[in-house]
Amino acid sequence: MKGFLITLEGIDGSGKTTQANLLYEYLRSKGHKASLYRDPGSTPLAEKIRELIMSFSLDPITELLLFETARSSLVWEKILPDLQKGNVVIVDRFIDSTVAYQGYGREINLGTVNVLNHIATRGRKPDLTFILHVPLEVALSRIGKDKTKFEDKDFLRKVRDAYFLIQSSEKERQIYLIDANREKEEVFKEIVKIVESRL
Template identity: 40%
Template sequence: MSQDTPAQVSAFVSSIQGRFITFEGIDGAGKTSHLNAMEAQLRAAGLDVVRTREPGGTPLAEKLRESVLHDSMDPLTESLLVFAARRDHLVRVIEPALARGAWVLCDRFTDATFAYQGGGRGFDQGVLQTLEQWVQAGRQPELTFLFDLPPETAAQRLAAARSPDRFESEDRAFFERVRAGYLARQQAMPERFALIDASRTPDEVGEQVHGALLSRGWVRA
């Protein structure tokens, strides 16, 4: 998004209300830095922006996040906790923000559940679909950036960044399944996704992000 000045962005998107944008990808794909850039620019344009994450986003959901990331549990328990956190997040943060016309930028949402629990853990996709219907009542992001990266490259990036949590400690085969789970979601709902080649340089990745917004008429060229 770096091509636009705040005035240009504000002039172009001031009439657009209630955008829900999510950022997805395997651990180490680099999505967070581009979320940071988008948040900064939208705020500079004077827009109401809510930056949040999953699991998490509320006091209760953050407690559940700690359990999901660090406590041993079976895939069903893990999935139920993730969706419980999501329900509280939707009710207390996401839906109120969209109702007042804010732009909600969320680091992961339900696509991550289908990728990590469904793909990585091999958990029943039908159960996840039922939970999705119950918890979200049809709510989906308007745009999802999927930062796609080979797991071996992501692992190299993570090794230099921080100590791994319970998910980041999984082997390469797990992340291959996670990546396949993400791509399956993208192929099932291509109109919602912007598939980003995260193996490129940060500037090139930023251009892809900008292009996805441009194609939707949300920013100027």
């Protein structure tokens, strides 16, 4: 049985991690075999790489290569085996984050980013993607003192705009732009309705 890959995207503070967790619990409660991962992370190697990314001031290319290495580990060790078992796999961030943050945000050639994404994922694209959108001020207020090097306001604006471009340009994919500037229950209700129509 072929599995189903769902990714949640958006700038930090958009609520994607909260929604990923809610969706995972919901699907399990409905009897689906479900897995939940974060990218980068969720394997011993990928978690170590996540720490390195957050701990060092990196040039854009080194940062990109570390993200892709972490993703390769996650895809090979967790995502592909779970999909092979027929699981619904939910991932908090995936290839679109790299296009938005490293491609548009860090201004790395998009062709380079797309090739590395393809290599790291073994060509496996999401079956369904949700991009959660909130105004920058809302996102930054939600982040508060937990701000990292990726939360500079001007940088986040570029990333936010990049997600809109991804959603409008990749017509062959199922990408839904979700207004996340609402109560989390309201956002979740919209996500579940779309997921149930696809499973």
